[in-house]
Amino acid sequence: MKILVLGSGAREHAIIRRLLSDPVDHVITAAPGNAGIARDVPVVDLDPTDPDAVVTQVERDHPDLVVIGPEAPLVAGVADAVRAAGVPVFGPDQAAARIEGSKSFAKDVMAAAGVPTGRAVRAATLDEAARALDAFGAPYVVKADGLAAGKGVIVTDDRRAALAHAERFIAQTVLVEEFLSGQEVSLFFLADGERAVPLSPAQDYKRIGDGDTGANTGGMGAYSPLPWLSEGFVAEVRDRVAQPTVTELARRGAPFRGLLYCGLIVTPAGVRVIEFNARFGDPETQVVLPRLEDDLSALLLAAAEGRLDTVPAPVFADRCAITVVVASEGYPAHAITGRELTGLDEAEALPGVSVIHAATAREGDRLVATGGRVVDVVAVADDFEAARAAAYAGIGCIRLEGSQHRSDIADASRTRPNLLSAAH
Numbered sequence: 001m002k003i004l005v006l007g008s009g010a011r012e013h014a015i016i017r018r019l020l021s022d023p024v025d026h027v028i029t030a031a032p033g034n035a036g037i038a039r040d041v042p043v044v045d046l047d048p049t050d051p052d053a054v055v056t057q058v059e060r061d062h063p064d065l066v067v068i069g070p071e072a073p074l075v076a077g078v079a080d081a082v083r084a085a086g087v088p089v090f091g092p093d094q095a096a097a098r099i100e101g102s103k104s105f106a107k108d109v110m111a112a113a114g115v116p117t118g119r120a121v122r123a124a125t126l127d128e129a130a131r132a133l134d135a136f137g138a139p140y141v142v143k144a145d146g147l148a149a150g151k152g153v154i155v156t157d158d159r160r161a162a163l164a165h166a167e168r169f170i171a172q173t174v175l176v177e178e179f180l181s182g183q184e185v186s187l188f189f190l191a192d193g194e195r196a197v198p199l200s201p202a203q204d205y206k207r208i209g210d211g212d213t214g215a216n217t218g219g220m221g222a223y224s225p226l227p228w229l230s231e232g233f234v235a236e237v238r239d240r241v242a243q244p245t246v247t248e249l250a251r252r253g254a255p256f257r258g259l260l261y262c263g264l265i266v267t268p269a270g271v272r273v274i275e276f277n278a279r280f281g282d283p284e285t286q287v288v289l290p291r292l293e294d295d296l297s298a299l300l301l302a303a304a305e306g307r308l309d310t311v312p313a314p315v316f317a318d319r320c321a322i323t324v325v326v327a328s329e330g331y332p333a334h335a336i337t338g339r340e341l342t343g344l345d346e347a348e349a350l351p352g353v354s355v356i357h358a359a360t361a362r363e364g365d366r367l368v369a370t371g372g373r374v375v376d377v378v379a380v381a382d383d384f385e386a387a388r389a390a391a392y393a394g395i396g397c398i399r400l401e402g403s404q405h406r407s408d409i410a411d412a413s414r415t416r417p418n419l420l421s422a423a424h
Helices: 010-020 035-040 051-061 071-075 078-084 094-101 103-113 126-136 159-172 233-251 285-291 296-304 344-348 384-397
Strands: 002-007 027-032 065-068 120-123 140-144 153-156 174-177 183-192 196-198 207-209 213-216 221-224 257-267 270-277 320-327 353-357 360-363 366-369 373-381
Touching (some): 010 027, 027 051, 035 360, 051 078, 094 233, 120 126, 126 140, 126 159, 320 384, 344 384
Antiparallel strands (some): 140 174, 257 270
16 A cells, blocks of 8 residues: 655654554655654655645655644645545544644534533633633633644643733633643544544653653653553543544534544543544554554555444554653753754664654764654553563663653553542
8 A cells, every 4th residue: 555644753653663564565655754754764855734735745656545644734724635636534624623723613512512521711812811710710721722833731820820821822812721630541533534433542741750740741751551441431432522523523514534532531520521633642652553453554544435334443452552752951941952862773672662753853974853852762561560661771772962751651650450440
């Protein structure tokens, strides 16, 4: 199968690595890619958010499937343009991608579909935001209504910081939400416009520091599976969250074909949706896909063509996967880029370890960091203790001046069974 993968981050590299391990051969091209992706497959330098540029590439290469990794091309309507050219696309059209592109649209869909979520107030002025903050009280949760490159959400006890965040994004409006307490869960669903088919749950670590301290980031690590979840959790989320959402989008004339990311929180009152994304999550993709035992390309193509009912439900290995992110000095506020990165081959020589590139480039013979989150070290083993040991051994091989990483990814306090049995 000929596949074009749009994107240049860790999520796209993880997807490509998993496609390359399918039992059938694929001819994969990435656009625009990064240094790690370029080592694995050919890359094309194009703007993945430009529908005309992507269609030109599609007409040149005639892929059997286009996989859109990031959210920006989806919100820009790239999937619409490729589908109009007659090529199957894994990724929703612009209308359905609003589920991520607009927080208020997502809340409206959830309300219509009866999906459990927290209370929220849409604010178009600072006065409206201030009144909502006072109504909900601390901790304060403020979200930019539109895309904000992972920097649109603040959760804080500091009212001034919350109001400053609202002011930063007030031009596109913001949502002020009630704070929900509990363990967060990420659960991916393949969707074909009618059906929602679950993958395996994961949990990521948003804060920069150990013990969930410091600033919010795009994710500093993740693990899968979640042995503390109750039996029946996935089916509950499918029936109460994912399927009603897919059905409601179809009712609105915006069928969702792609990956519906359900960001969830397990509260004492039950499961609530924090957010939806319209694509694979990062870094959760790096720990979910390595455990998948099926042909990934067959699943993605079936979703793109509206026929998930014709392929078997995904099966996951009874193994444990964790990923630890290596980030640049200064991340997330002001990442220092351009520094040389070494030791990756050493890390990948370790049993069960792989290195997924997020923000890397080649400058002559040097591999350099080009962003905040630089690489992910992924390890898969029979248990979490072995997976942690392997991942952190890999981290020890990598050298990047000033780099930072968390040392508590998938520690025993998070992975022990039945942690939340009372909440279900």
